[in-house]
Amino acid sequence: METLRPLPRTLLRDRAYAAIRDAIVAGEIEPGAVVRDADLAERLGLSRAPVREAFARLVDEGLLESKPQSYTRVTPLVAADVRDAAAVVGAMHELVTRVAVPRLRDADLEEMRAANDRFATAVHTGDVDEALRADDELHDVLVRVSGNRAAAATVARYTPLIRRLERQRFGEGGSCRSAGLHERLIEACADGDTDGAVRITADIWRTLADLADPD
Structure with missing residues (x-):
C-alpha cells in the first residue's frame, strides 16, 4: 500500500502527519532510516513547513528522533x-x-x-x-x-x-x-x-x- 503520495491542500499539517506516520508503521520508511523534510515534501506534493510540523509531532510521539543540525530518523523498535x-x-x-x-x-x-x-x-x-x-x-x-x-x-x-x-x-x-x-x-x-x-x-x-x- 503506497501511503506517500501527493495530498490535497486541506489540513496539510494533519494530512502530512498521518501519511508519514502510516508509512513508518507500515514499514515503508524503515527503523533507523534518515528522513528529510525536503524529500518527503516533494513526495507528498507539499511545502516543507507542514512536513516539519509533522516531524515535530512524530518526534514527540516516539516514532522519530532528532538531533538538531544533524539528522531526523525513524526510531528503532524497542x-x-x-x-x-x-x-x-x-x-x-x-x-x-x-x-x-x-x-x-x-x-x-x-x-x-x-x-x-x-x-x-x-x-x-x-x-x-x-x-x-x-x-x-x-x-x-x-x-x-x-x-x-x-x-x-x-x-x-x-x-x-x-x-x-x-x-x-x-x-x-x-x-x-x-x-x-x-x-x-x-x-x-x-x-x-x-x-x-x-x-x-x-x-x-x-x-x-x-x-x-x-x-
Whole structure:
C-alpha cells in the first residue's frame, strides 16, 4: 500500500502527519532510516513547513528522533517502548470498556461483530492492513460509545508504536491478536457483563505487551 503520495491542500499539517506516520508503521520508511523534510515534501506534493510540523509531532510521539543540525530518523523498535505503550493503551481500553458496556446498543454490537469477521478473514488470508484496520474498528466502537475524548487521544497517540511490532509479527507469519478473544469480548458486552468485558480487554492488551518479549 503506497501511503506517500501527493495530498490535497486541506489540513496539510494533519494530512502530512498521518501519511508519514502510516508509512513508518507500515514499514515503508524503515527503523533507523534518515528522513528529510525536503524529500518527503516533494513526495507528498507539499511545502516543507507542514512536513516539519509533522516531524515535530512524530518526534514527540516516539516514532522519530532528532538531533538538531544533524539528522531526523525513524526510531528503532524497542521492546521497552512497546511494553510501555501497550500498558498505557490497554489501561485506556479497560477504562472505556467499563464506561461503554452499559451504553452499547444492538447496532454497536453488530458493528463489533462485523469488524471481528473482517479481522478473522484478514488474519486467515494474511492481509495485514485489513486485519489491523478491522481491529481498530472493533475497539473504536467502545472508545466512541464511552465518549471519553482524553482516552481516545491517548489511544491514538500510542497505538502506532504497538502497530509497528504487530505488523512485524504478522510479516513473520504470526498473529498478534485473537479473533476468539474478540468473540469473548463481544459476548460479554452483549450480556452486559462489564467486569467480564474489562477482564477480556486486559487479556487482549496483555498479549500485545507480551509480543515485545516473544521468548
